[in-house]
Amino acid sequence: MLQVVDLWVSVEGKQVLKGVDFSMGFGDVCVLFGPNGAGKTSFMMSLMGFPKYKVDQGKIYFKGEDITNKDIYERAKMGIGLSFQRPPTVGGVSLERLINLLSKKNGISDEEVESILESLKIKDHIKRSINDGFSGGEMKRSEILQLMLQKPEFVLIDEPESGVDMENIALVGHAINHLLGKDKVRSPKRGALIITHTGYILDYVNADKGYIFINGRIICSGNPRDMLNEIKRNGYKGCQVCQ
Amino acid sequence: MPISESRLSEIRSLANAARDKKASLGPDIDLEKFKEFVQRNRVENLSSLNSQVREAAIMSGMDIAEEVRSGSFVQLNHSVIYESLNKKYKDQLQIMSTDDAVEKFDFIEDYFWRIVKPDQDKYTAAVALNPTHGYFMRVFANQHVEYPLQACLLVDENNISQNVHNIIIVEEGASLNVITGCSLSKSDAYGIHLGISEFYVKRGGSLTFTMIHNWADNFDVRPRTGVYLEEGAKYVNNYILLKPVKSIQSAPNVYLAGENAVVQFNNVIYGLGNSYIDLGSKMYLDAPNTRAESIARTIAADRSIIYSRGDMIARTKEACMAHLDCRGIVFSKEATMYAIPALVSEGSVKALLSHEASIGPISQEQVEYLMSRGIEKDDAVSLITTGFLNLNIPYIPAFIENKIRDIINATAKEAL
Numbered sequence: 131m132l133q134v135v136d137l138w139v140s141v142e143g144k145q146v147l148k149g150v151d152f153s154m155g156f157g158d159v160c161v162l163f164g165p166n167g168a169g170k171t172s173f174m175m176s177l178m179g180f181p182k183y184k185v186d187q188g189k190i191y192f193k194g195e196d197i198t199n200k201d202i203y204e205r206a207k208m209g210i211g212l213s214f215q216r217p218p219t220v221g222g223v224s225l226e227r228l229i230n231l232l233s234k235k236n237g238i239s240d241e242e243v244e245s246i247l248e249s250l251k252i253k254d255h256i257k258r259s260i261n262d263g264f265s266g267g268e269m270k271r272s273e274i275l276q277l278m279l280q281k282p283e284f285v286l287i288d289e290p291e292s293g294v295d296m297e298n299i300a301l302v303g304h305a306i307n308h309l310l311g312k313d314k315v316r317s318p319k320r321g322a323l324i325i326t327h328t329g330y331i332l333d334y335v336n337a338d339k340g341y342i343f344i345n346g347r348i349i350c351s352g353n354p355r356d357m358l359n360e361i362k363r364n365g366y367k368g369c370q371v372c373q
Numbered sequence: 374m375p376i377s378e379s380r381l382s383e384i385r386s387l388a389n390a391a392r393d394k395k396a397s398l399g400p401d402i403d404l405e406k407f408k409e410f411v412q413r414n415r416v417e418n419l420s421s422l423n424s425q426v427r428e429a430a431i432m433s434g435m436d437i438a439e440e441v442r443s444g445s446f447v448q449l450n451h452s453v454i455y456e457s458l459n460k461k462y463k464d465q466l467q468i469m470s471t472d473d474a475v476e477k478f479d480f481i482e483d484y485f486w487r488i489v490k491p492d493q494d495k496y497t498a499a500v501a502l503n504p505t506h507g508y509f510m511r512v513f514a515n516q517h518v519e520y521p522l523q524a525c526l527l528v529d530e531n532n533i534s535q536n537v538h539n540i541i542i543v544e545e546g547a548s549l550n551v552i553t554g555c556s557l558s559k560s561d562a563y564g565i566h567l568g569i570s571e572f573y574v575k576r577g578g579s580l581t582f583t584m585i586h587n588w589a590d591n592f593d594v595r596p597r598t599g600v601y602l603e604e605g606a607k608y609v610n611n612y613i614l615l616k617p618v619k620s621i622q623s624a625p626n627v628y629l630a631g632e633n634a635v636v637q638f639n640n641v642i643y644g645l646g647n648s649y650i651d652l653g654s655k656m657y658l659d660a661p662n663t664r665a666e667s668i669a670r671t672i673a674a675d676r677s678i679i680y681s682r683g684d685m686i687a688r689t690k691e692a693c694m695a696h697l698d699c700r701g702i703v704f705s706k707e708a709t710m711y712a713i714p715a716l717v718s719e720g721s722v723k724a725l726l727s728h729e730a731s732i733g734p735i736s737q738e739q740v741e742y743l744m745s746r747g748i749e750k751d752d753a754v755s756l757i758t759t760g761f762l763n764l765n766i767p768y769i770p771a772f773i774e775n776k777i778r779d780i781i782n783a784t785a786k787e788a789l
Binding site for chain 1: 736738739741742743744745746747748749750756757759760761762763
């Protein structure tokens with residue numbers, strides 16, 4: 131589904147990715163670990179095509195097609211979605227308006243929208259401007275809601291636990307599981323790449339593979355739970371030694 | 374005539390002295406150019422307006438069917454062509470031309486040229502000396518009218534000066550919603566609209582006044598407005614300008630004279646073509662616990678020049694509060710925008726006055742965020758800009774939003 135070959139990316143002249151090689155298959159769920167400033171979010175933003183992230187070298191392929199030079203909209207249209215760690219506020223545009231736009235665009239019935247709103251417990255917020263005054267948990271629920279309406283084939287989820295209390299982590303975790311189609315046998319399975327610091331999300335989402343990202347590169351891969359345990363024990367210093 | 378001859382003479386004398394007095398703001402206009410006097414016949418109902426005039430009225434927010442309006446007033450050039458009051462509301466309010474009100478009511482002298490001075494400048498003087506109607510509205514004490522009153526001031530001829538004088542009185546404890554539009558049914562018309570408006574909201578009363586302006590490239594506009602608020606009175610002013618205008622300059626004076634009086638201004642201004650737009654407000658906080666807020670959302674496109682002003686002047690020695698929120702986007706490299714907030718405290722030691730003014734581009738971050746949801750760039754820009762201009766003004770017809778979207782689609786390309 132996704133293949134990244136020797137990707138070098140800079141932001142305002144600063145090299146943030148330094149030769150990333152990465153691939154994942156249809157329906158795979160992978161987790162990215164790494165210390166702050168390692169380049170994980172830059173990697174996601176580069177995959178989504180944000181112009182600030184300038185590709186200096188390398189290629190990104192999605193479903194076999196070279197998307198390195200495609201813009202954000204084209205990538206979204208091809209089936210890539212992103213849950214932002216800190217999404218911007220869009221003043222004056224209600225969440226309800228965006229819901230209507232996305233559901234209409236993607237053929238989602240009113241009943242289905244209603245059911246999604248119920249499950250995410252976000253109905254009370256839809257009259258508000260997008261992300262305006264939302265708490266951490268509300269923001270994440272709004273992000274998952276938008277992805278559910280967008281129906282991407284592959285989702286990038288940047289720190290779903292950050293700024294979220296324990297109660298909301300369970301809600302967000304279950305919602306992500308539902309989004310990925312992991313909670314129903316017959317649901318179409320979506321692939322996902324998830325950045326996590328705490329690993330709480332692994333209590334809800336069964337990840338296939340973990341990767342450690344340090345200094346703009348992927349330095350190792352393995353079983354995500356084993357990796358998390360290792361990080362909890364020794365931090366990322368162990369990873370640097372192992373490398 | 375209920376207004377005494379001495380008072381009329383005083384008004385004329387003041388106006389005569391100010392015939393050539395230039396306004397302090399805005400380009401000076403030679404009023405001698407506009408000499409035509411054009412009258413039109415009355416119509417039986419709004420549906421019988423000719424198609425161009427009807428279209429112009431609709432674009433100014435008029436409900437032609439009058440289903441969700443309590444009454445209507447339409448003036449075309451120098452004639453009042455339609456007045457109606459839904460029978461259901463006849464014990465609650467009055468609507469008629471100001472000339473009729475001047476003939477009819479003894480009390481009118483107390484409201485006639487009291488909070489707008491005839492000698493403010495040459496434009497007020499012109500209206501005082503040569504008035505051509507305008508509307509009078511009054512809602513009786515403790516009456517709450519279900520639907521808005523609507524008024525439309527139209528021009529469909531060249532070379533005229535439409536000199537209207539409007540008076541609205543909201544009696545104690547009453548509330549009223551007014552939707553007014555000023556419009557041209559001839560897009561290449563040249564002329565001037567001079568509008569004097571005096572609004573009085575008495576103790577505990579509430580007035581929501583929404584004005585939609587639809588002018589054109591060759592038309593000048595000089596409204597002069599005064600609003601007087603008694604104790605506990607509330608005034609909400611919504612103003613929408615979405616079409617080009619040769620020049621418009623206006624800064625209503627709002628006097629918060631009674632304790633706990635509240636005022637809010639919401640301005641949505643879209644500068645198009647070669648428009649020269651100078652709009653603002655002056656709010657005088659003269660009584661304890663008065664509150665004033667002014668919000669402006671402004672876009673400058675094409676070669677427009679926009680001044681967005683707001684003056685908050687605290688004069689009470691007791692606590693009062695005022696806030697200005699003035700934001701703009703410049704879409705075109707040939708457009709100019711000035712945001713000029715002013716906070717003044719005249720020994721008002723307990724006043725809390727604040728402002729936030731900004732001029733900036735459309736947020737790239739917001740555009741990219743929406744694009745990542747599968748929304749095309751142009752649609753994302755349109756959505757964000759519509760949102761920027763969205764001040765949730767009630768009773769605004771849905772087409773206004775569509776109109777905003779159309780204009781944005783036509784002008785926003787340069788913005789990113």
